[in-house]
Amino acid sequence: MNVLLLAEVNGGALSVDSTAKALTAAKRIGDVTILCVGNGCSDAANAAAKLDGVSKVLCAQDEAYGHDMAEPVSDLIVSLSSSYSHILAPSTSASKNILPRVAALLDVMIISEVTAVIDADTFERPIYAGNAIQTLKSVDTIKVATIRTSTFDASGEGGSASVERIDAVANPGLSEWIEDRVAASDRPELTSAGVVVSGGRGVGSEDDFKIIEALADKLGAAVGASRAAVDSGYAPNDWQVGQTGKVVAPDLYVAVGISGAIQHLAGMKDSKIIVAINKDEEAPIFQVADFGLVADLFDAVPQLTEKLG
Amino acid sequence: MMKVLVPVKRVIDYNVKVRVKADGSGVDLANVKMSMNPFDEIAIEQAIRLKEAGQADEVIAVSIGVKQNQETLRTALAMGADRAILVVATDDVHTDIEPLAVAKILKAVIDEEQPGIVLAGKQAIDNDMNATGQMLAALTGWSQATFASELSIDGDSAIVTREVDGGLQSIKVSMPTIVTVDLRLNEPRYASLPNIMKAKKKPMDEKTTADYGVDTTPRLNIEATSEPETRAAGIKVASVDELVEKLKEAGAV
Numbered sequence: 121m122n123v124l125l126l127a128e129v130n131g132g133a134l135s136v137d138s139t140a141k142a143l144t145a146a147k148r149i150g151d152v153t154i155l156c157v158g159n160g161c162s163d164a165a166n167a168a169a170k171l172d173g174v175s176k177v178l179c180a181q182d183e184a185y186g187h188d189m190a191e192p193v194s195d196l197i198v199s200l201s202s203s204y205s206h207i208l209a210p211s212t213s214a215s216k217n218i219l220p221r222v223a224a225l226l227d228v229m230i231i232s233e234v235t236a237v238i239d240a241d242t243f244e245r246p247i248y249a250g251n252a253i254q255t256l257k258s259v260d261t262i263k264v265a266t267i268r269t270s271t272f273d274a275s276g277e278g279g280s281a282s283v284e285r286i287d288a289v290a291n292p293g294l295s296e297w298i299e300d301r302v303a304a305s306d307r308p309e310l311t312s313a314g315v316v317v318s319g320g321r322g323v324g325s326e327d328d329f330k331i332i333e334a335l336a337d338k339l340g341a342a343v344g345a346s347r348a349a350v351d352s353g354y355a356p357n358d359w360q361v362g363q364t365g366k367v368v369a370p371d372l373y374v375a376v377g378i379s380g381a382i383q384h385l386a387g388m389k390d391s392k393i394i395v396a397i398n399k400d401e402e403a404p405i406f407q408v409a410d411f412g413l414v415a416d417l418f419d420a421v422p423q424l425t426e427k428l429g
Numbered sequence: 430m431m432k433v434l435v436p437v438k439r440v441i442d443y444n445v446k447v448r449v450k451a452d453g454s455g456v457d458l459a460n461v462k463m464s465m466n467p468f469d470e471i472a473i474e475q476a477i478r479l480k481e482a483g484q485a486d487e488v489i490a491v492s493i494g495v496k497q498n499q500e501t502l503r504t505a506l507a508m509g510a511d512r513a514i515l516v517v518a519t520d521d522v523h524t525d526i527e528p529l530a531v532a533k534i535l536k537a538v539i540d541e542e543q544p545g546i547v548l549a550g551k552q553a554i555d556n557d558m559n560a561t562g563q564m565l566a567a568l569t570g571w572s573q574a575t576f577a578s579e580l581s582i583d584g585d586s587a588i589v590t591r592e593v594d595g596g597l598q599s600i601k602v603s604m605p606t607i608v609t610v611d612l613r614l615n616e617p618r619y620a621s622l623p624n625i626m627k628a629k630k631k632p633m634d635e636k637t638t639a640d641y642g643v644d645t646t647p648r649l650n651i652e653a654t655s656e657p658e659t660r661a662a663g664i665k666v667a668s669v670d671e672l673v674e675k676l677k678e679a680g681a682v
Contacts, residue, residue, distance in 0.1 A: 130595075189600070190563065190573050213593040217575045220528070220560035224567035229529050229648040230560045242652065247556050251447040252456055255652040294572035295602045298588070302596035309595070339682065347612075357578070357613055358596050363557065364612065366594070372681045382446075389660055393681045395672065401665075410663035411675050423669040428682055 121150025121240050124200060126209035126218070127168050129156050134164040135212075137312040140171055140274035142210035142267040147173050147275065148237045149206055154178070154281075157193055159186030162283075169281040177281050182288035187297035188214035192289070194221040199289045201226055201262060205240070211266035211367075219264055228260035233367075235271045249363035250386030269311065270369035270390050303356065310342040310359065315372045316391070318344030318361055319354065320384075322377020322398065322417060326354045331418070332376055335425045344368065344388075346378045362387035377417045380405030397421065430486040431545025431605075433476040435510065436535055437469040437492050439501040440555040453653045456555075458522050465501045468550025470508070471610045474617040475580065476548050477509035484582055485545070487511045491538055493518050493531050499633060506628035507620035513633040514538060518645050525556055530638075530645040532564035537641035539569060544605065546587070551576050551609040562609035572602035575609045 123146045128135035134156065146152045153176045156164040165179035178200070184192040197207060197218070207222060209215035211233050223230040235253070236244035242257045243265060310316065317339060319332035329349075336343045345355035347362050361368055363386040373391035378384060380396070380403055388394070389408055396409035399416050406412040413420055441447060442462040450457050465473075479485040490505035492498040493516040502513035516534055518526045539547070552559035566573035574580075574589035578597065581588050582604070591598045592611045620628070638645050666672045676682045 187598070187600075190566070190575070194567065213576065213591075216559055217563065217573070220558075220563035221567040221573065223560070224529060224532060224564035227529075229527055230558065230564070231649065232558050232560060246657065247654075248441070248447040248456060249554065249557065250657055252449045253655050253657050255655070256649040257652050258649050260648045292570075293603075295574070295600055298599040298601055300593075300596065300598050311594070351612070356596075357592055357611075358594070372676075389657075393676075393679055394660075394663075395676070406665070407662045408660045410679075411672055412663065412665045413669065413672050414665065415669070420669050424672065427669060427673045 121205045122203060123150050123152045123206040123208060124197070124204040125152055125154050126197065126207070126215060127154050127156045127164060128210050128212050128214065129158045129161060129164040132158050132160045132163055134167040136167060137274055138210035138212060138269045139168065141269035141272040142208060143171055143174065143275040144272040145234065145237050145267045146206070146208050149240050151175050155180065155197070155200070157185040157196065159183050165283045169283050170277045170279055172276045172278045174279045174281040177283045178286050179283055180286050180288055184288065184291040187300070188218065189295050189297060190217045190221050191294045192291040193218050194225060195292060196289050197222045198225045204262065206263045206265070208265050208267055210269045215266050219266055223264040226262055226264065228262050228264055229258065231256060231258065231263065231265035233268045234265045235268050246386065249383050251382060268367060270367045303358065307336065308340070308342045310344060311366050311368055313342035314370050315339045315341035316344045316361070316368055316370045317341045317374040317376065318346065318378060319349055319376050320346040320378030321348035321352060323349060323354055329354050331421045335374065335421055338425050338428050346381070346384045348381070375405050375409070376421055378405055379403045380408065432487045432489060432542055433479055433485045434539065434542060434544035434547045435469070435472045435476045435488065435490050435505070436531070436547070436549050436561065437473065437490050437501050437505050438466040438550070438553045439463050439492065439494055439498045440466045440553055443467055443554065449654055449656050453655055455523050455651065455654045463497070465504050466550050466553045468552060468610060470617040471612065471614050472548040472550050473505050473508050473510060474615045475610060478615065479582070489514065489542060489544065491516065491535065493526055493534050495519055495522050497522065502633055503628050504620065506631045507625040508618060509624070512631055514636060515633060516636045516638060516641070518638045526645050527647050527649065528558050528560035528564050529648060530643060531561050532568055533643045534638060534641050535565050536568040537643065546582070546605060547607045549607065549609050551611050562607050566607040569607070572606045574600060574602050574606060576611045577608050578611050578613045580608060580614065
């Protein structure tokens with residue numbers, strides 16, 4: 121089995137955590153070639169070559185590949201596809217945009233958000249916001265899948281794969297990137313952070329979210345939010361943890377004023393230690409929390425921030 | 430002026446607790462409340478707004494699945510869609526038509542209807558595959574703009590703001606295009622009673638997959654459907670001090 125793994129590259133740099141986690145899933149299937157694309161991909165390709173267990177790295181450099189535009193990147197992947205039995209990528213907003221297009225161009229199904237690799241044809245993935253797990257066996261000749269990174273450990277370094285430059289293919293010219301509006305933050309990235317502090321509807325306002333942020337900063341954590349908090353305008357959408365937001369699995373997850381809707385639990389239940397602070401002792405979040413504190417968050421969170429000094 | 434095509438899916442209602450069947454054959458959908466996929470409601474709403482803004486002249490809702498999908502299409506018509514196309518692909522409510530087959534049927538509908546834009550939900554809340562829009566874009570050779578939270582159309586192109594990891598991205602796509610919509614694009618309207626009554630008289634074509642010559646045989650065979658692993662509840666602590674102590678013991682801080 122030959123696997124082509126599309127690396128996650130942002131601004132020319134390899135997103136090591138997500139790529140190394142998807143690599144772990146890819147190595148269970150067969151021999152892995154990593155594809156880095158970008159407007160300048162040498163740094164990313166060199167970093168990918170150092171990941172443990174990679175056979176080869178392909179580097180396709182072109183202006184059209186700088187912002188993960190689906191149309192040109194899909195055409196590139198399709199041009200390479202005949203050498204591979206599997207085309208995989210870590211499940212990110214970029215790959216979720218690109219790989220279904222690749223699959224349809226190859227007349228095969230996409231297998232999204234794979235959480236377990238049973239064998240080369242058989243995969244597990246969550247459905248219904250994580251309320252059920254489906255085991256699927258693909259009959260397609262090429263398997264195209266995105267890998268949910270929170271369920272795989274990252275592969276280490278120590279590899280020394282060769283890096284091969286490949287040519288860009290013609291850009292169909294259907295789309296152009298205009299701008300990214302990425303919130304500048306000194307905090308760690310949500311999906312790879314070791315600690316995440318999340319606030320829910322119970323926080324009550326955008327202004328009061330500052331106490332969540334203060335606790336997060338004390339812990340060196342990323343800030344998350346429930347969908348209810350996002351829908352209420354207390355927190356930006358890219359903080360959303362849950363089935364319709366990001367799926368996280370940090371060492372420590374602190375849920376503040378979050379009731380624990382299934383939608384939210386689907387996004388954080390694989391965290392190693394879960395702490396819940398909520399004034400409603402019946403809140404479902406306590407059913408998954410290792411440590412639950414029934415308290416008014418406006419008392420408990422500032423106290424906790426202070427005592428963790 | 431252009432037509433807007435909106436695919437809508439009938440799924441288990443957002444508020445219903447999903448139950449996995451004891452024999453592992455799937456999720457129980459018998460006698461369960463079904464509704465329009467919430468992301469598709471947002472797509473219908475956006476299509477109606479395009480028409481209200483004078484940028485489109487007809488909104489066509491399409492649904493592929495069982496005959497009961499006509500209820501979902503009536504909802505779309507009551508919200509403001511002008512007409513509907515039902516493509517009956519199965520008579521078993523437990524059979525989910527895969528996104529690839531759905532995209533092929535939609536491609537055939539596009540060939541007949543020649544819409545200027547397709548607005549689709551970014552994912553269905555049953556199979557969570559997040560694929561149909563992108564696959565349809567591949568089959569039509571059109572541009573795609575996924576996870577849209579803002580959309581503005583200007584002549585032969587559209588500017589779309591996308592919800593991506595880490596923030597927002599703006600892109601310009603050439604028309605015709607396929608846009609998949611995210612939660613924050615708009616807040617869908619409720620259908621008023623008079624509009625629900627009017628919707629009963631709006632046209633609904635009924636087709637089958639054979640009419641479009643599409644094979645819906647699944648590419649992914651479902652071997653089993655199981656309950657997710659449950660996480661055991663831990664302990665309740667009485668105070669912030671006890672919480673800090675426990676976290677230190679566990680080596681978490």
